[in-house]
Amino acid sequence: MNVDVSVIDNKSYIEIDKIVKNGKTYVYLVNSIDKTDFIIRKLLAENGEIYYVGLDSKKEFDLALMYFTKKHEGVLSENGKEE
Amino acid sequence: MDRVVNLHSIMDVNDNEALLKMVERAQDNSVGAKKTVRNSKRFYVDIKELKKLMVVITVSCALTLGVVGVVQVSQAVQDLDKVKTEDVSEEIASMLYSSSEESLHGAYYSSILGKNTVHNRNNDQDVYYYNHDGIAKDLLKLEGDAFDYAFCSVCTDMGKNINNLVGVGGRSNIDSVIFYLSLYSSINGKEFNNYVKNAFDGVESLNDYLVLNNYVDRNGEPSFDAFKKYCDERAGEVLASISEKNDSKGASIA
Numbered sequence: 001m002n003v004d005v006s007v008i009d010n011k012s013y014i015e016i017d018k019i020v021k022n023g024k025t026y027v028y029l030v031n032s033i034d035k036t037d038f039i040i041r042k043l044l045a046e047n048g049e050i051y052y053v054g055l056d057s058k059k060e061f062d063l064a065l066m067y068f069t070k071k072h073e074g075v076l077s078e079n080g081k082e083e
Numbered sequence: 084m085d086r087v088v089n090l091h092s093i094m095d096v097n098d099n100e101a102l103l104k105m106v107e108r109a110q111d112n113s114v115g116a117k118k119t120v121r122n123s124k125r126f127y128v129d130i131k132e133l134k135k136l137m138v139v140i141t142v143s144c145a146l147t148l149g150v151v152g153v154v155q156v157s158q159a160v161q162d163l164d165k166v167k168t169e170d171v172s173e174e175i176a177s178m179l180y181s182s183s184e185e186s187l188h189g190a191y192y193s194s195i196l197g198k199n200t201v202h203n204r205n206n207d208q209d210v211y212y213y214n215h216d217g218i219a220k221d222l223l224k225l226e227g228d229a230f231d232y233a234f235c236s237v238c239t240d241m242g243k244n245i246n247n248l249v250g251v252g253g254r255s256n257i258d259s260v261i262f263y264l265s266l267y268s269s270i271n272g273k274e275f276n277n278y279v280k281n282a283f284d285g286v287e288s289l290n291d292y293l294v295l296n297n298y299v300d301r302n303g304e305p306s307f308d309a310f311k312k313y314c315d316e317r318a319g320e321v322l323a324s325i326s327e328k329n330d331s332k333g334a335s336i337a
Binding site for chain 1: 105106108109110112113114115116117118119120121122123124125126127316317320
């Protein structure tokens with residue numbers, strides 16, 4: 001599957017998902033080498049460029065993680081055996 | 084937690100403490116990060132590998148909240164989606180009017196319009212009218228989302244009376260409220276409110292406000308429905324945020 005890979009803070013991250021919620025686009029990125037290193041960003045379009053923007057608060061992080069969990073709760077119920 | 088334990092083998096991470104640290108690190112690295120240009124390239128990644136990565140995050144969340152918690156959180160997110168502007172408005176009213184001097188025989192007003200509707204009985208005739216000045220003063224106790232939602236609800240609650248030309252200087256009900264909002268928000272005094280002052284800069288009518296804030300239809304005409312839709316879409320998040328403030332600060336919001 002073709003996915004977007006970006007360099008952030010000199011590390012390569014794979015965009016594993018995007019979720020649009022209430023006008024905000026959350027991007028879920030996992031380090032391509034260290035799978036335990038993941039981050040969440042928001043996408044912002046400005047002056048013809050697309051930017052990754054940090055989340056505003058820990059609460060927003062929790063909320064973004066909840067959106068992801070909700071979308072992928074099937075992964076849990078199927079013991080991660082999705083094909 | 085059997086499922087989580089089972090997933091450890093997939094993730095090459097073998098203790099819960101490490102996973103919790105992983106979530107904490109993700110939180111630290113995600114919140115407040117500086118803006119960077121998205122300069123991405125497309126690569127082929129094995130889809131099975133991608134699924135594993137998704138599981139890593141999902142399980143991390145499960146460990147933080149508990150597996151049962153994930154289901155509850157999912158339900159909570161669904162519940163948030165059902166929240167409407169009216170629910171936010173009720174929460175705001177409870178913040179404004181829960182102090183004893185604002186309650187009516189121990190019962191709280193559930194809306195700003197409810198508190199500021201005046202009932203006169205003359206010659207066996209019941210006459211109701213809005214106290215535009217009072218509505219504006221109550222709205223001016225609010226800022227940010229709380230103000231936007233309360234203002235939207237005042238408009239909604241007025242219903243078909245919104246455009247009745249019974250206000251100050253022949254203005255409609257809502258335009259009279261806007262008149263007082265503009266007036267009080269810019270005067271140095273108890274009602275001074277910088278947020279409202281900026282939001283209503285040069286605004287004389289509801290239509291001006293809608294256009295200024297880009298609530299328009301396809302033809303560029305002012306659309307209250309667009310304003311209401313925007314509020315409804317964010318109502319869950321805003322209610323959670325306002326409720327949190329209400330819990331921590333009591334009745335003071337501004």
